[in-house]
Amino acid sequence: MKDPQQVITDATVRLLTKAATELPDEVETALREAYERETNENAKTQLSAILKNLEIASTGVPMCQDTGIMIFYLKAGYDFPYLSEVEDALAKATRKATENVPLRPNAVNPIVGGNSGDNTGEKIPWLNWELVPGDSLEITAFPKGGGSENVSIVGMLKPGVGLAGVKKLVVDNAMDYMGKACSPNIIGVGIGGGADISLKIAKKQLLRPLNQRHPEPEVAEIEEELIEALNATGIGPMGLGGKTTVLDVKVDYAMRHPASLPVGVAVQCWAARRSTATISKDLKVEYITHPLEGK
């Protein structure tokens, strides 16, 4: 009989390792396409460095020194038998990956100062739980870099400004921070709910595969308009000019209060690291974004 905590820990160590060293295929493809499309010399130089960097990283080196703050998104089946093991297993895996990959210790105590040294501590790793039907567990490791996180915002708009006001907030924010968030970026937008809900929705959009549009045509249209507008800014890779400011924009929403129009904007750098696996109730692990060799 396998030890469930061991299985979850080992799988999560692999998720963290792969996330740090290899982008999901479609993100790398999008960066290659951007390189082909660019004509601006500065943009070509930046994207070529990024592609060369990915090649070196794939030998097992973290692609970026900022290996992020550890966040997990969990889809837990109501009938997955080992839910009580998960929290400990994820913390253990975080400590192990920090040492082995290695990852940069990024967990700092904001009250008394000091770095825990192993990427764990009060509420970190942060776990986003979602309960779903079924008997398996889906784990997504989402190590989030600080540079792009620093330009994420929430805007409490007046409902009268409408969707045009929402789009303006996203565009103004990008023109304000320019390339400081390591563009080309992926931008998640969450509309409605409340201040916290809009940001949660926004950040979750960063998990959606690139080039997949929202199923509702009205939302998909906002995504497409924002992609066009942001790429027309000429901010370009690393803010040094060019056609590719964003690789994608993802939008989703929740119902809002009549008096409020909250908008969360989450920003992701080009190092859009995420890695997903599912674990069945009989402890079989399937890696989704970074499949095992030969599968």
Next chain:
Amino acid sequence: MAEYHLTTPISEEEARKLKVGDVIYVSGEHVYTARDEAHERALEMYEKGEKPPVEFEGSVVYHVGPVAQKKDGEWNIVSAGPTTSIRMEIFEDEFLRNYKARVIIGKGGMADRTLAALKEVGAVYCSFTGGCGALAARGLKEVRAYEWSDLGMPEALWVITAEEFGPLMVTMDSHGNSLHDDADDQVSTKKAEVYSIIGVEE
């Protein structure tokens, strides 16, 4: 645009030759990492008349919090892409005036106070592509010391021997030019076009 291969310590004259758009590669022993807290500490020491553990004059100061690993008793830099430089804007002008570093490396560019100090002191700011930590680590050959380790791995002062570290693009020079300011101006001319795509009036 020219390409230069410089060895530390870098002289004021060498630094003043560099212009925005130039690409440089750096080698030598005077390469240090410094982020917010290391800048702050260096300035405090200057104020108290204390000597920092390294010679900053003629040096290359890299805004980075590296991932480093200790193997067989020696530290290695594993991944070391630049951090956002504008956070250091509150320290950099005074740091440059006090310590005469010649090359500051980071990402995203810096603002007017730093630009003025680069001009006064004879130094440049270079951009290294953000996030390219694996590529950067190739040029950072040897860790000679891990100073101010109490600040933690990202904030400490790493003392490094570099070999052909680059490509570094000069984006702010000692002649008052900033490619970052140029890019900002360029983007502001596009604002009306961008707004028209989303149906907003300027």
